[in-house]
Amino acid sequence: MKRLMTLALALALALCAATAGAVTLKLSEVHAEGYPTTLADQEFARLVEERTDGRIRIDVYSGGALYGEETGAIEALQLGDLAFSRVSASPVSSYVPAMNAIQMPYLYKNADHMWAVLDGEIGQKMLSEVQASGSGLVGLCWYDAGARSYYTNKPVTCVEDMKGLKIRMQNNRMMVAMTNVLGGVGVTGIGPNEVYSAITQGTIDGAENNWPTYQNMGDYEAAPYYVLDKHTMVPEILLASEAVLADLDEADVEIIKACARETQEFEKQKWAEKEASSEQIVRAAGCTITELTPEAFAEFQDAMTRPVTGVEGIDDGKSLYEMYGGAYQDVIDAIVAVGEDF
Numbered sequence: 001m002k003r004l005m006t007l008a009l010a011l012a013l014a015l016c017a018a019t020a021g022a023v024t025l026k027l028s029e030v031h032a033e034g035y036p037t038t039l040a041d042q043e044f045a046r047l048v049e050e051r052t053d054g055r056i057r058i059d060v061y062s063g064g065a066l067y068g069e070e071t072g073a074i075e076a077l078q079l080g081d082l083a084f085s086r087v088s089a090s091p092v093s094s095y096v097p098a099m100n101a102i103q104m105p106y107l108y109k110n111a112d113h114m115w116a117v118l119d120g121e122i123g124q125k126m127l128s129e130v131q132a133s134g135s136g137l138v139g140l141c142w143y144d145a146g147a148r149s150y151y152t153n154k155p156v157t158c159v160e161d162m163k164g165l166k167i168r169m170q171n172n173r174m175m176v177a178m179t180n181v182l183g184g185v186g187v188t189g190i191g192p193n194e195v196y197s198a199i200t201q202g203t204i205d206g207a208e209n210n211w212p213t214y215q216n217m218g219d220y221e222a223a224p225y226y227v228l229d230k231h232t233m234v235p236e237i238l239l240a241s242e243a244v245l246a247d248l249d250e251a252d253v254e255i256i257k258a259c260a261r262e263t264q265e266f267e268k269q270k271w272a273e274k275e276a277s278s279e280q281i282v283r284a285a286g287c288t289i290t291e292l293t294p295e296a297f298a299e300f301q302d303a304m305t306r307p308v309t310g311v312e313g314i315d316d317g318k319s320l321y322e323m324y325g326g327a328y329q330d331v332i333d334a335i336v337a338v339g340e341d342f
């Protein structure tokens with residue numbers, strides 16, 4: 001009996017030693033369970049726990065349970081109050097201004113062009129720039145988020161129809177200016193999970209997003225007009241807190257980085273499936289999906305490069321591209337050059 005107890009004690013002690021130093025870290029995600037990015041976050045957590053032999057456990061908080069606005073999550077990462085967050089690259093631009101260069105309106109010909117950029121030298125340099133810029137953030141990998149288009153509670157078939165429409169935008173000054181330059185009024189401060197109620201309450205006339213978010217958040221029921229102007233392709237990014245990573249073993253940080261990279265392909269696959277099913281759901285619900293005529297499409301595009309006056313967020317005499325892309329013209333030119341193959 002005594003021997004058995006000694007054995008049990010030894011076993012318990014060994015177990016303690018094995019898990020001593022084990023840490024549990026939090027990951028914040030605005031999307032619901034089952035959404036492609038949430039699935040990728042969970043896959044990331046699974047891989048990290050497995051490859052660190054349980055030394056690092058990551059708890060994924062989905063549905064905006066920790067931070068409903070991505071800027072809140074980003075600031076928590078900077079302070080070291082949060083370890084990871086999967087966010088859109090759009091709000092990251094407020095902390096890493098160069099980030100706008102990879103999400104300028106009408107920059108990519110298609111998803112393959114965007115992925116050639118993100119997986120190539122430009123995208124990998126931009127990931128490193130996140131930390132190099134002194135933001136306190138570390139860029140781990142990119143995820144797909146398709147193309148974003150406007151959705152409203154009244155029909156939009158040309159730029160003229162955008163006039164005066166209050167549109168919820170992500171927290172990014174360039175994106176707000178983009179709506180303003182089209183004649184609308186860009187509104188910020190509304191989290192993605194609050195868009196539906198803001199539309200039904202009449203605070204805004206619409207928002208803009210990809211097929212999956214438009215469908216998954218239920219926004220298509222409040223704003224059933226979706227105009228496929230495809231103004232931007234904004235990738236998602238998995239971020240880590242520089243301060244939190246600094247407290248971990250260097251070898252474990254390398255494992256974390258490798259696991260994140262591994263989940264990129266996983267998310268892209270889930271994304272493709274979800275994009276198709278969301279489009280199907282929205283169409284079946286009887287929403288009005290507008291394909292722009294080539295002339296109407298050109299109007300949207302031209303608005304981004306035409307010098308303007310009296311538009312909030314753009315200096316008089318400048319175009320949106322000059323105002324927000326001017327400092328990164330070399331990167332933008334290089335992205336356009338990659339597009340020659342597509």
Ligand code: BDP
Nearest residue numbers: 030087088145170192209213
């Ligand atoms: C979705 C992104 C999410 C953003 C949201 C938004 O996946 O990260 O928070 O757009 O518009 O497409 O805020």
